[in-house]
Amino acid sequence: MVLDFFLYLHYHFKQMSNRTLNIILADDDEDDRFFFEEALSELPHEFELATAVDGMDLIELLRNSNPIPDLIFLDLNMPRKNGVETLTEIMSDPMFINAKVVIYSTSYDLALSKRLFELGARHYIQKPSSFDKLQSSIFRAIEAVTQSANAARNFENFLISG
């Protein structure tokens, strides 16, 4: 099954552009940051990954990033500033108006997810419990955002399930 996935990946990546993708992950959990980094490293593509440990850290990282990253993966349950607050701040700042944010969270609540969609997030990944499902979710999010960057957002496609 994992082999099939990689074959699929190889085929698809040929279609994607070859430039390096800049990605920021904001997650307060060390293990989740490890999983994410591992998942990216096994994808046959070039990524520049920067990590933030919570919302405040992310905002600061963003302010010092020029240009802003291609993709921001945002955890919801973080101390100091949680995901919702951070997303609100990012989306209301003219400097980050084009930021593409993918929510990356343990739980899923329909009402909250609708709110996050309204705030401007592109997609929602509910962290799966197996590594290869995690990889495929991250990959699909990246693909969805980079391929259809300017397409109208649709709540039906908001949640990416493993």
Add this chain to the structure above:
Amino acid sequence: MAINEENIFQILADQAPIMVFIANKEAEVTYWSRNWLDFTGLRKEEALGKAWADIIHPEDLDNLASVYLKSVETRSSYSSESRVRRYDGQYRYILFKGGPRYDANGEYAGNIGSGVDIHDRKMVEKKFKQQLEKQVEKRTEELRRSNELLKVANEELTSFAYLASHDLQEPLRKIRTFGSMVLEDDANLSDRQKSHLQKIEKSAGHLQQLVSDLMAYSRTETLDESLEETDIEFLIGEVLDELAEDISKKNAEIIVEGGCRATVVPFYIKQVANNLISNSLKFTTPDKRPILTISIEKGPIKNPINGFQKGQECLYLRFKDNGIGFRPEFGGRIFGIFQRLNEKNKFAGTGVGLAIVKKIVVLHNGQIFASGRKDEGAQFEIYIPQE
């Protein structure tokens, strides 16, 4: 005194233990019995005419006057409780009762009536009523307070259960993810290690399911969802669509009979249907094709059910399958949380599904009954009252 036709009335009236009066059409009293004069302390001359108005309690005067006048108008009898001032200044409750009288020519001439001192009785009644009101007030306050406490305790429990299960998901997910990463390193694992890791993964998976089910259970405490008039057959249809894969895998036959609209919380009833249908798909015997019949009806209940009014209008749902069933003596336990009636390894499950079903039914003020026989299928009947 010798009794004759003329003075018999006089004697009776004066001897009677009640107060007697005769009044004309203009509410002027022309005769008062001895008792009345003794009670009020008035002399005969003072008491006649409209003097009675002075000794009626001002708050009762209007009422008495209007009742009396009405009886004159309609020439009917009347009855009125009024406070009258006694010779010692105390007002006492008197029950006045009277009716029309006619003169020798048959003409309507006014009223004849009596008054009885009911003051003591009235006082006892009042006191009793006050005591009763006080008791009711006290009981209401007690109930309100215990309701408050229950609400607080419930909220604490709900949020605790919710948070606990939510926080339990995190490390579980990590266990499984790390586990899956190690298992991916296939080439470097011995068969023994692989087997042990798979067992760890399986247990973690089971635990995760349990936590997830507990979360669902604790979430049904809150009634944020609201009641809606719903097409029940359509709702069941949606659940069957969601379970289509499992249904086809088991080659199960699902029969839906009847249908109606009913007022329920659609999300919760879907959960009920989902849990019951999933159970029927799960607890099957290998030798029979699984058949599940779902009946949907609405109407007044035919057999008496404890807790429901006679003939109460209800939504009736019945889920009947031909699976492994259960021994009738366990019918009571089947809804208990974590209660499982089969051996642990025979059928997957956390024992929370039916507890959720029962909780939802109770939230709808309904009742659920389970019946079954071993290897002869199970039947669940749900009654949800409709206004």
